[in-house]
Amino acid sequence: xxxxxxxxxxxxxxxxxxxxxxxxxxxxxxxxxxxxxxxxxxxxxxxxxxxxxxxxxxxxxxxxxxxxxxxxxxxxxxxxxxxxxxxxxxxxxxxxxxxxxxxxxxxxxxxxxxxxxxxxxxxxxxxxxxxxxxxxxxxxxxxxxxxxxxxxxxxxxxxxxxxxxxxxxxxxxxxxxxxxxxxxxxxxxxxxxxxxxxxxxxxxxxxxxxxxxxxxxxxxxxxxxxxxxxxxxxxxxxxxxxxxxxxxxxxxxxxxxxxxxxxxxxxxxxxxxxxxxxxxxxxxxxxxxxxxxxxxxxxxxxxxxxxxxxxxxxxxxxxxxxxxxxxxxxxxxxxxxxxxxxxxxxxxxxxxxxxxxxxxxxxxxxxxxxxxxxxxxxxxxxxxxxxxxxxxxxxxxxxxxxxxxxxxxxxxxxxxxxxxx
Amino acid sequence: xxxxxxxxxxxxxxxxxxxxxxxxxxxxxxxxxxxxxxxxxxxxxxxxxxxxxxxxxxxxxxxxxxxxxxxxxxxxxxxxxxxxxxxxxxxxxxxxxxxxxxxxxxxxxxxxxxxxxxxxxxxxxxxxxxxxxxxxxxxxxxxxxxxxxxxxxxxxxxxxxxxxxxxxxxxxxxxxxxxxxxxxxxxxxxxxxxxxxxxxxxxxxxxxxxxxxxxxxxxxxxxxxxxxxxxxxxxxxxxxxxxxxxxxxxxxxxxxxxxxxxxxxxxxxxxxxxxxxxxxxxxxxxxxxxxxxxxxxxxxxxxxxxxxxxxxxxxxxxxxxxxxxxxxxxxxxxxxxxxxxxxxxxxxxxxxxxxxxxxxxxxxxxxxxxxxxxxxxxxxxxxxxxxxxxxxxxxxxxxxxxxxxxxxxxxxxx
Numbered sequence: 001x002x003x004x005x006x007x008x009x010x011x012x013x014x015x016x017x018x019x020x021x022x023x024x025x026x027x028x029x030x031x032x033x034x035x036x037x038x039x040x041x042x043x044x045x046x047x048x049x050x051x052x053x054x055x056x057x058x059x060x061x062x063x064x065x066x067x068x069x070x071x072x073x074x075x076x077x078x079x080x081x082x083x084x085x086x087x088x089x090x091x092x093x094x095x096x097x098x099x100x101x102x103x104x105x106x107x108x109x110x111x112x113x114x115x116x117x118x119x120x121x122x123x124x125x126x127x128x129x130x131x132x133x134x135x136x137x138x139x140x141x142x143x144x145x146x147x148x149x150x151x152x153x154x155x156x157x158x159x160x161x162x163x164x165x166x167x168x169x170x171x172x173x174x175x176x177x178x179x180x181x182x183x184x185x186x187x188x189x190x191x192x193x194x195x196x197x198x199x200x201x202x203x204x205x206x207x208x209x210x211x212x213x214x215x216x217x218x219x220x221x222x223x224x225x226x227x228x229x230x231x232x233x234x235x236x237x238x239x240x241x242x243x244x245x246x247x248x249x250x251x252x253x254x255x256x257x258x259x260x261x262x263x264x265x266x267x268x269x270x271x272x273x274x275x276x277x278x279x280x281x282x283x284x285x286x287x288x289x290x291x292x293x294x295x296x297x298x299x300x301x302x303x304x305x306x307x308x309x310x311x312x313x314x315x316x317x318x319x320x321x322x323x324x325x326x327x328x329x330x331x332x333x334x335x336x337x338x339x340x341x342x343x344x345x346x347x348x349x350x351x352x353x354x355x356x357x358x359x360x361x362x363x364x365x366x367x368x369x370x371x372x373x374x375x376x377x378x379x380x381x382x383x384x385x386x387x388x389x390x391x392x393x394x395x396x397x398x399x400x401x402x403x404x405x406x407x408x409x410x411x412x413x414x415x416x417x418x419x420x421x
Numbered sequence: 422x423x424x425x426x427x428x429x430x431x432x433x434x435x436x437x438x439x440x441x442x443x444x445x446x447x448x449x450x451x452x453x454x455x456x457x458x459x460x461x462x463x464x465x466x467x468x469x470x471x472x473x474x475x476x477x478x479x480x481x482x483x484x485x486x487x488x489x490x491x492x493x494x495x496x497x498x499x500x501x502x503x504x505x506x507x508x509x510x511x512x513x514x515x516x517x518x519x520x521x522x523x524x525x526x527x528x529x530x531x532x533x534x535x536x537x538x539x540x541x542x543x544x545x546x547x548x549x550x551x552x553x554x555x556x557x558x559x560x561x562x563x564x565x566x567x568x569x570x571x572x573x574x575x576x577x578x579x580x581x582x583x584x585x586x587x588x589x590x591x592x593x594x595x596x597x598x599x600x601x602x603x604x605x606x607x608x609x610x611x612x613x614x615x616x617x618x619x620x621x622x623x624x625x626x627x628x629x630x631x632x633x634x635x636x637x638x639x640x641x642x643x644x645x646x647x648x649x650x651x652x653x654x655x656x657x658x659x660x661x662x663x664x665x666x667x668x669x670x671x672x673x674x675x676x677x678x679x680x681x682x683x684x685x686x687x688x689x690x691x692x693x694x695x696x697x698x699x700x701x702x703x704x705x706x707x708x709x710x711x712x713x714x715x716x717x718x719x720x721x722x723x724x725x726x727x728x729x730x731x732x733x734x735x736x737x738x739x740x741x742x743x744x745x746x747x748x749x750x751x752x753x754x755x756x757x758x759x760x761x762x763x764x765x766x767x768x769x770x771x772x773x774x775x776x777x778x779x780x781x782x783x784x785x786x787x788x789x790x791x792x793x794x795x796x797x798x799x800x801x802x803x804x805x806x807x808x809x810x811x812x813x814x815x816x817x818x819x820x821x822x823x824x825x826x827x828x829x830x831x832x833x834x835x
Contacts, residue, residue, distance in 0.1 A: 001626065004482075006491070007515070009493075009515050009518065011515075012512070038775065039775050040771055078702055085691045085692070086757070088761075088764030088766075088769075107768055110764075134701075137708055145556055148660060149555060252546070252550055252554045282490070294539065296541075297542075297546070319546075321545075350491070351491050354490060357493050358492070358494055361446060361493065365444055365446045366443070366444060367775075368775055
């Protein structure tokens with residue numbers, strides 16, 4: 001046996017997802033269903049248009065999501081916690097840039113007991129004053145710890161520079177802003193924005209038979225819908241490209257480098273994803289190979305594209321030994337310029353292609369993977385067929401095309417560079 | 422119950438295979454029975470550094486990650502106090518690539534000083550990122566050092582300090598490899614869309630020729646029973662204080678393990694737990710409180726972690742926690758409370774078993790502690806836990822002489 005010869009490789013040209021379908025409930029709500037589990041499990045994700053974009057005051061979306069389980073007209077906070085726990089269910093609300101996400105996990109057999117509790121929370125939350133006070137204390141405590149971390153400081157100032165300091169996505173998180181929020185602010189945010197419309201993202205995954213389907217119909221079907229929401233945003237990116245921040249944690253520096261980028265509906269987006277993967281999107285990326293594996297400056301360095309509504313931004317993120325800060329920025333510039341100036345070798349490109357095909361397969365491997373993948377498509381009015389479009393795109397893309405894209409979209413000089421510590 | 426096939430190759434490598442029919446992917450998992458507990462106290466952090474070194478190329482394959490990525494796979498690894506675990510997830514059609522890669526690095530590594538130097542530097546940055554340059558980063562160093570006096574659990578897996586890691590030599594990595602990374606000290610588990618009878622010949626093809634090593638004996642150091650309450654207090658430049666309490670309990674394979682896990686759940690997991698209801702809701706003494714098991718093979722710890730409200734002293738909070746523990750020991754838990762914890766455990770186990778990665782790791786893990794009867798069957802062990810057993814075990818654990826208390830004080834509020 002010759003161990004230097006690798007086993008032969010095959011990869012699929014097309015993927016199928018037979019277990020996904022859409023149901024329309026009696027109130028008009030579209031419910032996406034993902035079946036095909038070996039276990040008796042159930043997961044529900046709902047995205048409400050209730051993130052930062054919809055705030056009447058700063059920090060309100062986060063506070064509302066954190067407090068929503070703290071009491072309804074029927075149940076106190078303690079009763080709710082006890083009931084969800086008793087049925088072995090996990091429930092979480094989290095506010096993001098423009099959505100607030102509900103995640104519910106339980107065994108399918110508990111669905112009849114758990115869904116009515118969820119509906120109570122969605123219809124009758126009351127945000128008691130005393131509970132709000134406690135949540136504020138806890139939120140401020142957590143925020144204070146976050147501000148001690150160089151990575152958090154760098155991310156906050158990066159967002160501020162990319163989006164603009166007065167924009168909902170760009171303002172710095174602050175404890176003072178949490179204090180300014182009243183009970184009425186929270187209740188109004190809840191009443192206005194924790195409401196679904198026919199185009200909201202609602203996905204159930206797991207063991208969903210006829211009886212589970214009836215329970216979903218009976219419970220989610222009774223929610224009243226509002227008109228379709230069409231959010232949009234604009235960027236006010238800072239003209240200042242270098243932001244250096246002091247920090248008391250001086251052993252390492254956190255670095256963020258990035259700029260506004262191609263949006264998800266753009267015909268260049270899928271190829272730009274491949275370009276990003278090559279640069280910093282996986283463990284074998286150029287940034288990781290150079291800055292971690294060759295130089296040992298860092299434990300890890302990644303780049304990513306974050307699509308947001310009709311925009312997106314590109315970002316490189318790392319924490320490096322403080323003495324390597326300048327050299328790391330130099331190497332980042334070097335790697336971006338290398339993408340401009342050199343054609344990617346066939347060897348590297350085919351490795352990245354194969355890796356990305358594997359990742360696509362993984363992203364639809366089982367209902368729990370698929371729910372996250374589908375959610376990220378539905379947010380942008382896309383469906384799972386995008387996967388096959390991405391797949392054929394990966395198989396087709398050529399090195400020249402990626403070099404052109406790099407020249408067109410990646411400009412180190414125009415990128416915002418934030419360092420903390 | 423899952424059907425698991427078990428084989429032992431001629432060189433002592435244990436092989437476990439479970440066939441699933443609902444996935445085009447597979448996880449190949451290799452567990453080596455070596456963790457930071459196998460280290461010497463003057464050379465800590467070794468097992469974890471070595472895990473990094475395992476990706477630096479083997480005898481016939483210079484780039485582990487590239488070779489796997491070409492097959493559409495990805496991988497990761499972690500080191501704990503008890504074990505080091507490696508896994509690849511890839512399309513089933515390319516499973517042989519994973520066997521080729523794992524067998525080659527089990528056969529022989531490319532022992533190269535330059536790679537070692539780089540990984541020492543990478544691990545030192547990891548140490549700084551997670552333990553030195555981060556608020557509360559030194560908590561585990563402080564707590565473990567207080568709880569364990571003789572057992573090597575007294576230092577965290579990352580190591581005691583940077584200098585231990587910087588001192589590692591190439592010869593030491595060779596010695597370590599030929600002592601612990603032999604097939605007879607490893608468990609290979611494969612879970613996914615495969616058939617056992619088609620992959621076993623491939624496993625034999627790639628792994629069987631690897632020579633075995635001498636048998637690795639269990640570590641000798643044990644922890645003597647604790648007979649005095651321990652206390653430590655530190656002041657750090659962090660925004661708020663935290664209180665930690667830790668109590669020794671049993672080994673992972675001891676019959677009291679599941680009752681102990683139930684106790685930690687009842688006391689401090691979720692908003693409706695005993696500690697949260699009393700100290701967060703009723704008395705408003707802290708913003709968060711959790712109770713959990715350390716999950717080690719030997720001598721587990723029941724750990725309580727509480728973040729006090731501004732203005733509440735750690736001593737006051739400590740007294741209040743002790744009062745909750747005392748009343749927990751005095752009165753039997755209600756059937757309804759017990760049912761709740763069992764429901765939560767069943768939920769957790771069902772979600773865990775959905776992923777072939779967690780199944781593959783669990784297979785290897787339960788084998789590593791000689792407890793295959795627990796695989797896919799832990800639910801049954803939770804169901805046998807009674808209120809009487811809970812009370813008996815709780816009384817034994819929550820003795821003052823069995824406690825270690827750490828006041829991690831904020832200097833920003835003094």
